[in-house]
Amino acid sequence: MGRLRAILLVLAVLALALFAWACGDDKPAKDESGDETPSDAASDGEGFPEEEFQDFLEIDPNNFDNSTVIDNEWWPLTPGTRLVYEGFTVENGEKVPHSVEDTVTDLTKVINGVRTLVSLEKDFSDGEMIETEIVFHAQDNDGNVWHLGQLRETYDEVEFVGGRVWFVGVPEGAKAGIRMQADPQLGTPSYSQGFAPVPFAWTDRARVYQMGQKTTVATGSYDDVMVIQEADQETEPGVFQLKYYARGVGVVRIGFLGDDPEQEEMELVEITKLSPEELAEARAEALAVEQRAYMYSLTSPAE
DSSP states (O other), rough: HHHHHHHHHHHHHHHHHHHHHHHHHHHOOOTTTTTTGGGGGGOOOOOGGGTTTTTOOOOGGGGGGGOOOOOOTTTTTTEEEEEEEEEEEETTTTEEEEEEEEEEEEEEEETTEEEEEEEEEEEETEEEEEEEEEEEEOOOTTEEEEEEEEEHHHHHHHHEEEEEEETTTSSSSSBBBOOOOOOOOTTOEESSSSBTTTTBBBOEEEEEEEEEEEEETTTEEEEEEEEEEEEEETTTTEEEEEEETTTTTTEEEEEEEEOOOSSSSSEEEEEEEEEEEEHHHHHHHHHHHHHHHHHHSSSSOOO
């Protein structure tokens, strides 16, 4: 019996050693460049504290003296700049090419007493445009970049399907939020990126998740990268988007964390300064999106 007990003890020790080796040291996986892969860069998977869910922000129009000059070091928005992202999403269990064009126009729009800068975002899946947005941002006197609303249109094989718009106060209860803090710090509470009630159900929140990261994408290698963790935990609990920000550039990589059915992973592949003709074209596209919304608003309410 003594010999059998000793053998069993040795086997138990070996099993524990193998288990520890299989688990590893719990470090994020690395990509070919030695950087953390987007889907593994954050490892705890914890949601935002529930008590923060209803912690919405109130915007003060008096704190926006030069609101369309958005020069936040983590997310500068310069009119005439286009950033292009490419990658993949998962649809029906298969990877599908996905790309986004984000253009900062020279249009401005006053919302709730604040003059905002208008961005035009175009979303493509497998080469077909599926969504277009015009988004309204403004920077306050402290350097925070605010999100005051958006108008989103969807398409089916390039044909226009319909649109949906919300901004501060419309519908009743809609609020502005912060897209980038003036001085983001690790360990601080999450913050609202804006709120719109049902049927819009915009409840996105964000928090600083990592600082001092490194990543390499098509446009170059970036040090001192900040990772922001975003979530809509009221409608998609346990699903997180990770955005990697480089100083002076903005988002350079996008990844995911948790049980995300889309598993979106993208990287910055192009930064373009538009010609006057290209900027005029982007301006016309953004105005056309807004005009379609106004055309519907001119009709009388259904009874």
